[in-house]
Amino acid sequence: MYILRASPIFSAQGTSMAVSRMHFLAASVSVLLLAACGKSADAPAAAPGAGMPPPEVGVVTVTPGDVGLLTELPGRLEASRVAQVRARAAGIVQQRLFKEGSDVRAGQPLFRIDAAPYQAQVASAQATLARAQANLGQASALAERYKPLVEANAISKQDYANAVAAQKQAEAEVAAGRATVQTAQINLNYASVTAPISGRIGRALVTEGALVGQGEATPLAVVQQINPMYVNFTQSASEALALRRALEQGRLKRAEGEGAVVR
Template sequence: MKKLAWGHSARVGASVLLIAGLGAGLQGCSPSNSQPAAATPPPPEVGVVTAAAGRADLTTELPGRLEAFRVAQVRARAAGILQKRVFTEGADVKAGQPLFEIDAAPYRAALASAQAQLARAEANLMQAQALADRYAPLAKTQAVSPQEALAAQAAAKQAAADVQAGKAAVQTAQINLGYATVTAPIAGRIGRALVTEGALVGQGEATPLAVVQQVDKLYVNFTQPAAEVMRLRKALAAGQIQRAAGKEAAAVQVVLEDGSVFAQPGKLLFSDLSVDPATGQITLRAELPNPQRQLLPGLYVRVRLAQAEVADGIWLPQQAVARTPQGDTVLVVADDGGVSARPVKLGPPATGRALVLSGLKPGEKVIVDGLQKTRAGGKARPVPWTPPGAASGASGASGAAPAASAASAASAASAVIKG
């Protein structure tokens, strides 16, 4: 009986110890000793611009070169020894101003000989005409034979023809004598003399003596890719854009090599009717005033050409637009921070900017910087985007997103939108 009582007591003690151990184990697993759960990260910060609709000029910047408005080569049309140069090299000359003098003695002698031949012909005409006038009434009374009267009239007409030939010879001699003084064919600026005094010129060919260029007005020759022209015409035909001031081009501005814009605007004269098969370019020409002669022919420039305008277009930085197989797309941030992809239709390209014709509404926030941090369907915290050039002047600005290059941002946008 004692053995049974001891066994029962042992089992009761073991149960108490087991319950105590379980209690200690449960106490060790209490929430006060567990690790905290991971916190949700905040949405990334992205730089955005607010879409604003307004009138936009479609301006294209193209490479071009300047060309003189008129170019005339001064040539020797009379053969002889060049005796004198009567102009200052590099100066402005007027049309008809003497430039060179060629030995004119042979031409003066030729003129005197022609004048003498003319005087002889006039004397012969006087005598022949007097004889014909005398024979005319006598032929009516048969005092002279009709044959003699007819011969007198023919001799008078032949003498008159000799006079006309003599006058032409005198005129030719005067022209050749005038060629001995070489004059400026046009008004403009003359370059250096191509020959010196004492040179034999005009012997067998018209010798070049100098070049005169009119530079108070200049031509600007430039080219535009045919693909851009076709896109522009297609948008015009669809009514998405209007012609600038109803013309092919409202204004032409010339940008010099240092980046400055020439003060005088130009006007477009024409665009070529054919495409260069070697380059796929269309040639255009504009006229540019140059009253101070600041610009010189042959100078390389950039031409800004305003070809059309949009009444309610939206300009975006180029890096905000991603090109995908489905088309051009931008990322838009809603008021709740949600990011969505928005397909857009772009107008003709411009330098550093993209013109959105449709797909965006005014007031929507478009991501420009930080495209690599988010994607469509995610979340983002928008902050105003500052262009890199403007951001460099503001020091110590807190919360500004780092500026990414246009190429890297565009590629990141493409990758994000593709998902």
């Protein structure tokens, strides 16, 4: 029968060896975990652009061509047509018929001047014309009645000549009466002041109640046609000279037709 005794040194060594093995196993597990983490971090990355379409790249063909010259110049706009609205009839302004700053049409009434005196003149002229026409009818009838009588020597030739002269005088009075009526009607029409052109009208230069047309054609307003318009540019002499030299040397070419654009 054999009896084994544990030696203290042996026990100490055995314990030391067991602890060492445990430390070794723990260290091995740690190394394996670190290695696994390292493999995961150090794994080869996917190739760039894998799974994405290739980028599109624009291509431009370079060809010679004309390049416009852009120049900024100070300028002033001007209306293509400007017309002053004036009173051609004398009288009191009774009404303004437009809105200041609005667009008006040619022939559109703008002001109304007191027309009562001109209406009276038209009526008087028409009455004078009617009287002249009545005299003409009487003179013509007398001349027609005297004509066969003078041929039959029933009246003197002088009486017939007087009748014919009276007829012609009556005809002249009728013509003068018609002209007087026409003149009176024109003056009556002037009592309604109309726009001479189409365009944009400015502020009124007179107000209701103003006396206009006394010895002169009083300005009432201004109408400007802004379609189309003129543009007056100003350029320094040095810039103009440089452009002229560039044109003469062939470095610049003059724009033809609608090539020059103003913005």
